[in-house]
Amino acid sequence: MTVKIAVLGAGSWGTILANLLVENGHQVELWGNDPKKVAEINEQHTNTHYLPDFKIDPQLHATIDLNVALDQVDVVLFVIPTQAIRAVAEQIVPVMIAKKVKPVIVTASKGLEQGTHKRISEVLTEAIPETNRNGIVVLSGPSHAEDVAQKDITTLTAASSDLIQAQWIQEIFMNDYFRLYTNPDVVGVEMGAALKNVIALGAGALNGLGYGDNTKAALMTRGLAEISRLGVAMGANPLTFIGLSGVGDLIVTGTSVHSRNWRAGNALGKGQKLADVLANMGMVVEGVATCKAAYELAQQRSVDMPITRAIYNVLYEDCDIKTEIAYLMRRSGKPEIDFDEV
Ligand SMILES: NC(=O)C1=CN([C@@H]2O[C@H](COP(=O)(O)OP(=O)(O)OC[C@H]3O[C@@H](n4cnc5c(N)ncnc54)[C@H](O)[C@@H]3O)[C@@H](O)[C@H]2O)C=CC1
Numbered sequence: 001m002t003v004k005i006a007v008l009g010a011g012s013w014g015t016i017l018a019n020l021l022v023e024n025g026h027q028v029e030l031w032g033n034d035p036k037k038v039a040e041i042n043e044q045h046t047n048t049h050y051l052p053d054f055k056i057d058p059q060l061h062a063t064i065d066l067n068v069a070l071d072q073v074d075v076v077l078f079v080i081p082t083q084a085i086r087a088v089a090e091q092i093v094p095v096m097i098a099k100k101v102k103p104v105i106v107t108a109s110k111g112l113e114q115g116t117h118k119r120i121s122e123v124l125t126e127a128i129p130e131t132n133r134n135g136i137v138v139l140s141g142p143s144h145a146e147d148v149a150q151k152d153i154t155t156l157t158a159a160s161s162d163l164i165q166a167q168w169i170q171e172i173f174m175n176d177y178f179r180l181y182t183n184p185d186v187v188g189v190e191m192g193a194a195l196k197n198v199i200a201l202g203a204g205a206l207n208g209l210g211y212g213d214n215t216k217a218a219l220m221t222r223g224l225a226e227i228s229r230l231g232v233a234m235g236a237n238p239l240t241f242i243g244l245s246g247v248g249d250l251i252v253t254g255t256s257v258h259s260r261n262w263r264a265g266n267a268l269g270k271g272q273k274l275a276d277v278l279a280n281m282g283m284v285v286e287g288v289a290t291c292k293a294a295y296e297l298a299q300q301r302s303v304d305m306p307i308t309r310a311i312y313n314v315l316y317e318d319c320d321i322k323t324e325i326a327y328l329m330r331r332s333g334k335p336e337i338d339f340d341e342v
């Protein structure tokens, strides 16, 4: 079965997913917003800013024209920074109407929208009228573009309230090195995906400060506890957080030099200023915006998220990381698990 897929976002993840879909035999248009980078993909078959050593399949075509990308499209895959999703979703609606297409909408981005605190599937639900789409599927899991570029074995979750659509997306993406599972818990998958980026910033900061393995394991484990706490308060199934989009993605993002969030945290731990770190990264660091959204959401819902609060204080209140760590350690003792809440 060959389907026509528009991949929106020609950064590192969008390029690798588009390339994989071409390898799987699909007809793919990769939409980017930078004419020079789009020309480089079409002419040199490289995308050196995001993936310096990667050779793109020459059959992958990129475009800056949404009319080309959305022509006869069956699937639209969003892989742009979370904060740009609403604007791009609103931009594609008139084109989809003109082209008379009603695609399945898929998101591979990870974050919460600032201001509204909404998950990406909620933003897409609001921005794209139901009459113009055929379901929404969320793709998430431990999956750095750099590793998928090497055809490393990679596993993801396709989450949707519509199991048939999730299974269809599973079939489209799966191959010998890329395996998808399905999950009906969209809230849990999206909350795990968004919030692990915040904890990865913290894990990187610990590394930058010279802390060892015990400390990093402590941060990730207690980080997962608070991710689950907020996720459950938002309606997630707690079991999802021990799956690929929860602990799986937390492990990869909280330990890998490929992670932009980990690298940003590492630089902060070494004493660099946030503005410089973000300016030098040249790629999206989702955890920064999502940390603010998560901090505000936790306050609104009265959910205790001490690690997220500490990271928020460092990112937004210019607090000292070591002071925040000392505060976390000196809090009164408490049970590891509140069995009344489970
Ligand atoms: N890089 C990775 O390994 C993975 C990334 N993700 C997620 O995928 C999303 C994208 O990440 P990356 O590809 O790493 O980011 P990136 O920074 O490499 O690329 C982002 C792309 O979006 C484009 N873009 C930014 N604003 C735009 C707008 N308003 N309109 C159109 N295009 C716009 C940029 O030009 C760039 O091509 C993020 O939410 C990230 O968390 C998820 C899994 C793996």
Ligand SMILES: O=C(CO)COP(=O)(O)O
Pocket: 110, 141, 142, 143, 144, 197, 200, 249, 252, 253, 258, 259, 260, 261, 262, 284, 285, 286
């Ligand atoms: O989500 C990711 C891997 O699963 C990518 O994380 P970074 O955005 O931190 O690179």
